[in-house]
Amino acid sequence: MKPVQLFCWHFMAYPYLAKDFDEKYDSGWVTVPNSLWDNEQAKGLYQEYIDQLAYADGLGFDGSVLNEHHQNIYGLMPSPNLIAAALTQRTTRGKIVILGNLLPLHLNPMRMAEEYAMLDQMSNGRLIAGFAPGGGPETFNYDVPSATSREKFWEAVDLIVRAWTEDGPFAHEGRYYPLRYVNPWPKPLQKPLPPIWIPGSRSASTLVEVAKRGFSYFLSSRSHGGETHKAQQQFAEILAQHGDSYQPSRFGILMSAYVSDSDRQAREECEEGVWYFLKNCLKGHLRREGRQLTFGPGVPYIPAPAWREYLKGYKPGRPLLGDVANWEELDASQSIIVGSPETVYRRIWKIVEQSKAGNLLIQFHIGNLPAELTRKSTALFARKVAPALRDDSLRFFEKHFAVAAKEREAGALP
């Protein structure tokens, strides 16, 4: 039984937008003019971000998390695999989580199978392989037809798993990716294959597909509370229906954190970065202002019966995370946890206790937060928050999940 695994997630936001960005521009995604990129200011930006991840690795985090986004200011990693390749040479112990490669955006999923296999070899078996279908913005980035994106995604995932676990060459007779010679060189180092994580936002069909294949599930929601708990319960139920049992290691959640010496100082130091993140980075994604690209009838990727169910509960214009009006509302969303080590510990522990998540994917660099503050907060977290979270979670998980884990080891469960 492992304690809660603490990962450092870097989104690599573009941090040099002018103060009037929100007034002047409709969106931080897809159509945000790339003429706003300033080479003078951005020189060395990737190096700095990679340094921050290497620094977190040195502080004892269980791993780094990267993800794929295109044409936006929220995350400057069209290819997270390039950053991962750099990390294989800059870090030595933590996992490298890519969450994930957006399979329907790419012509041939074997390229992802090959790159992930290279990364696993280059990192000496430290890769956690995430795959995602891409959301609304990515649909527009790469013109992915929505109706078939989920089906394409699962065909690609299954092909990659087969390519990693079966000897080639073999032919793949799929609808979307028919291939005559599947034979990747190299295969991954980890056997039978690297851990696979799939993000989702509580759609039952995704949970079922994840459970069927024995993968881990990552809840992509940025706010926590009852819904996170419900997602865990739903996942546990679906696992049980598939003859499996819930383990905290199978479930991950995302949050942001900023730690400083006192609650007041923490808020003062990170507030500018937080608002930059909420108002600029989330515009077009998790904000009402402008055009919301993430979810809607223009990206019709869920089948019509599920859309009918969604419509029944749909509240037009309901506020999203980026619409919070003040700090108190933000606090209530349990999305960005800000405070002294004691406060941050207490609040995150509550989320762990409630969600029973065994993987916390934590964003430390928020919006345009300065580098030195990001490092300070990351270090304080590693030294003063992480130890207690690890101790308490180990006790808690052992108490609740050790029996099922033993049964699993004994072969009573798959």
Added chain:
Amino acid sequence: MSGRLLEVNQRKVWILEDGNGPPLLYLHGFADVHSVKENWLPFHERLFSHARVIAPAHPGCAQTEENWDVGSIEDVVFHYLEVVDALALKEFDLVGACVGGWIAAEIAVRHPEKIRKLALVGAAGLFVEGAPIGDVFMMAQPERGATYVGLRSMLFSHADLPKAVEFFPDGRGEIEDELRRYQMLRFSSRIGFQPPYFYNRSLKNRLHRILAPTLVVWGEDDHMVPLSHGETYARSIPKAQGIKIIKQAGHSVHVEAPDLASPIVSDFLTDR
């Protein structure tokens, strides 16, 4: 209402049928029967006196079964050949709006002998350099969490037109109307989302194969399929009778100006 499910090659296709006269197959667009409304629009009703109007819902629209084999316009054409056979139509009039117009043109270039007369209303389908078809999918994403001004501006001459607001209201409309809108976008994304975007570059050089007298109807202020597309259809189809441009109307002329559009179509079909 006279709707029914037709069994077509082991799939169910939802069909509305009404009127008396020679058969007229109507293929719907975005602001239309099956893709918003459950029932006929005034534009269609005015054709009943002299035509037997048959309007199938596209695969996955209204109560027509979704078809996972549909991945291209070619697949849709074959679907409609099956529909035409199931209806035992040997020769018929063919009218299509927007995406439905594209499908109609693709059927007509393959089977000119089946089409007695063809009418294209704001039809997609062509590549016209410098005049791209508007991105209806991007516009279908809500603004300020709940408004569809951009979508209405694209599909109509003005976003605040009462008809536009009725067809694409802000917030959440009637669930079944919302669902039909969603199904139409989902069907369309199968054939028109991935580039080429709602067009087939090969279509233009095939238009000369169409034998039927053809009417091209366009809204003067079409913000989705530019007028130059209509002019290209009218120029390239041998028996096209020019282009009828309806003033002060947008892409969905059949909704915005049925009093003008419907008589133009019926006069053409009845040789008046």
